[in-house]
Amino acid sequence: MATVRFFAAAAEAAATDGTALDAATIGDLRARLVARYGAEFERILNRCSLLVNGTRATDDAVPLAGSDAVDVLPPFAGG
Template sequence: MAKGTVRYWAAAKAAAGVAEEPYDAGTLAEALATVRERHPGELVRVLQRCSFLVDGEPVGTREHETVRLADGGTVEVLPPFAGG
């Protein structure tokens, strides 16, 4: 298992009630499962609309079970937002 940080932005940050928290997981899917357990309710709904960066790289359409997490890495949770 890798240890790192999950960072929440905008609506995800509001729903989680924290800006960041640690992960202890081997894949993005495992990290997100832990996030859902910690924050049932609004954050679970927000996550359905989010995109993710792992160590600065977009996850895109890859299956979350295939995205490996690194020790000391960062998962960024990015809800859709407007602007330009």
């Protein structure tokens, strides 16, 4: 199972800071997260960056292994 960590608004929408899920790809992971956490989470997820083991995953076809760590990062503001 991939370990998924939520930050900021994503953690708030999911009402947790993380979970573990079986998913074959980033696209599969997105679908499973939306099914679990609902429409408000989906709205936020669509604006988030996903990092797999510290590397940004921009393609839903990126494969996931059970040992992978995925960070869900909403846009941050600041200076």
